[in-house]
Each structure stands twice: as C-alpha cells, then as structure tokens.
Amino acid sequence: MGFPGANDARETADYVLLGAPLDVSTSFQPGTRFGPREVRHHAHTFDDYDRRTGTHFTDLGVHDAGDLDAWEDAAEYLDFLQGMVTDIESEDRLPLLVGGEHTVSAAGVRATDPDVFICLDAHLDLREEFAGNELSHATVTRRTLDVVDEVIVLGARTGSEAEWERADHDDVTVVPPEDVPDWEPEFDGDAYLSVDIDAADPAFAPGTGTMEPFGLTPRGLRRVVRAVAPRSVGFDVVEVNDRDDGQAAALGGKLLREFVYSHAARADV
Template structure:
C-alpha cells in the first residue's frame, strides 16, 4: 500500500517518503517496526487537500519508496539507511522518513546536507551510549552534535542529570520551547519529530510516553513553519500496539502537511 497521494514516479518526484522499520534498541516498548505500514493505511483515510496550505498533495510530485531495509544491528542499519537517504538527496529529492525508532534520524540527517537538526522530543537523547549502544534511540541528538551540527531540541522535559549538564555546556546544543522557535533562524534544517513530544492524551501509542507534552495543534504549527526550509523530515516512535491508531493518524497527517507546506505547487 502506498502513502496517499504519493502516486508519482521516482524520476519526477520532489518528495520521497520511505518507511524505516528499525526496532532494535527500544528500551521501554517494542513494536515501532509495525508503524510504517499502519501509517500508510491511516493516510488513506485523510483528504489529500490541505486547506491551510491551499495545496493538494496529489498535485505535488510525491513518491513512496517503500521501506528501507532494517535489521537488529542498529549501527549497520543506520549506515545502510544513510546511503539510501544520500542517494535521494543527490537526486534532488527531499527525503521523508517514517520510523521505526528514533535512531533512524541519524541516517536521515547524515544522508542530507543539513546545516542544523531540529528535534521535537520529550527527551534530550544526548546520552553518549545507552545499554551498550552508541546507536540507541536515546543517543540521537548526541550523534548530531558530534557530527558538528547545531542541534535544536524543542519540547524536552525528560533526561538524566548528565544530559542536562551536557546540554548546558555544549555550544552546539540549543534548547527551545515551542514559543521560542524562530523558523527564520534556520537555513537548511533536518527536522525530526519524536511523537512523544506530544502529551500522551493525543498519542498514547508511542515508544516512551511522557506527560506534560504539547497538543497536536502546537506541533503541527511548528512543523508547517519549518517545512519550506527543511532538507529532510522524519516522524518516529509510533508504536501501534499501545494505542487505538492515534499516533499513526498523527504521523500520516504530519507527512501530508509537511509535503503541502514545503511545496511551491498547488
């Protein structure tokens, strides 16, 4: 099943959506590998027209790549996925990844020429390693910092003492609240949405839910504002077994809206 509206061929597409069912390092809930197929299914219930953008994604060159291969070795999977994303970027496509665990974002931002990484997340994800892996879902932002990128973490409210300390000391880590997010300060960002940035009332079916999150309206406004500048986008950590489909519908809507607001088409 293709993502709704992603009916164009690869060669003419400006935007390419790819599932990435990596589910190797989850530390609380397993099952994010089932999200890409469920998100595609959810997308079929949505209108392809986005009124606020006055655009229909059926009229935007948009292609569904299928799924990027994933296996139990997170590092090897990321290195493989990075190559896939780099190929998309080299072909002048904007890659859109549907996870899978948050680790897939490392392949996303390393495969693009992103000047910065904007991460919407309840957690800082700044651990050097977690449970023996430097490619854990809890280390995503740390890998981006070590690459030399400026990392903007928006909506974080959970982390270890060491992570908060690292964030305060690092010149490349910038903590933001949603009301302090200024799209104009970003030139070519890679944008990542960990769905646990939302309050669990909006999306209970995520890998690691955290209370006191934002609403869907707040998140959608932020993603829409960044979409025209973004060189890549992902939305991760939907865990279908732990909800009634809320996270999958939010994910599908985010992908559709990203395409609509990023595009110059009608």
C-alpha cells in the first residue's frame, strides 16, 4: 500500500518517499516499525486538492519507493539508508522519509548535507549516548551536529542537565513550545526538516514512543512546516507508532503533504 497520491514513476518524480521502519532503540513504547504503514493508511481520507496553494497532490510528482526493511544493527542500517537517500538526491529528487524511530534522521542529514538541521521535537536528543548507545533516538540531534553548522530544536520541553548545557552552545538554538508561534525561520543556507511527532502535545498525537505533555498544537506544527519547506533539501516525519486510533499517523501524513505543497509552491513564496 503506497502513500495516497504518490503515483508518479520514479523517473519523472520530484519527490521520493521512503519508509524507514527502524525500531531498535525506542526506550519506552516500541512500535515505530509500524509508522510507515500507519502514516500511509491514515492518509487515505485526505482530499487531493489543496486550496491554499491551488494544487493537487497527485500533480506534484511524488513517488513512493516503499520501505527499507530494518534489522537490528542500527549503524549498518543507517549506512544503507544513507546510500538510498543519496541515490534519491543524485537523481535531483527531494527525499521524504517516514520513520521509524528518530535515529533515521541521521541518515537523511548525512545524505543531504544541509547547513541547518531544524527539528520539531519534545526532546533535545543531544545526549552523547543513551543506555550505552551512541546511535539512539535520544542522540540523533547530537549526531547531526557532526554534519551541520547549526541545529534549531522547536518545541523542546525536556532533556537531561548535560543536554541543556550542550544546548547553550552557539550552534544550538532551542525554542520552547510557548515561543514557537512567534518563531520565524531566520537561518543561513538550506535546511533538513525533521518532524518528531512527539513535538505535538500527546492529547493530539498519543501514538508515539515517549509522550511529553505541554506540547505544540497541530496548527503550530503546520505553521513551521509551511515556513521551512521552501528552503529544505530533505524532510522526515518520525516516531509514529500504532498505539492510538490513528491520531499521530494522520497528523504525520498531513504534515508530509503540507511539506510537499509548500515546497512545490516555493517559487511563489
């Protein structure tokens, strides 16, 4: 079952969607291996037409390449995933990853080599390691700092003491949930945009591995996606699982579509 409306052939597509169902380091509620399936399924109710941009999703050149099935060795999996995303980039197509745990963003960032990593996330994910693992959903933002010049975390509301100390460095900007409505995308260069669905308040998206109250509204996430999409070289939505009635998956699928509509309309922005 492909993502609804992602009907273009790979040879003619402008965007390539790839599922990355990695689920090896989730520390509370596993199930992100079902994220790509859930996002695809719950996107079936969405209308094709977007009134804001005056476009149809089916006309925007999206191809669904299926999933890169995961295995236990996260480092090896991320290397393979990076290679697949690099192939997408080399074909002059924009990658759209659907996780899977947040660790998959490291592969997307390494492949696209952006200037800035912009992440909607409840957690800082700036740990050097978590439970002895340097490739964990709790370390992914720290790993992206090996590639990018700057990290912007929007909606973060929790982290260890060491993470908050690392966040005080000049290459990291943290925007708390209450300030996200007024945030403007002022950064140099291009961005990779990652949506960890737990950035949303769990009242809106309970189907995620590590829920954190006092989060963002769906409209708040949508505003950021619309604002950043025109300057993005890659996108992912991660940490959706199957532990709700589709709320998290529906939100993730809708934000992916919002990204495509906004990126495709960038010439008019």
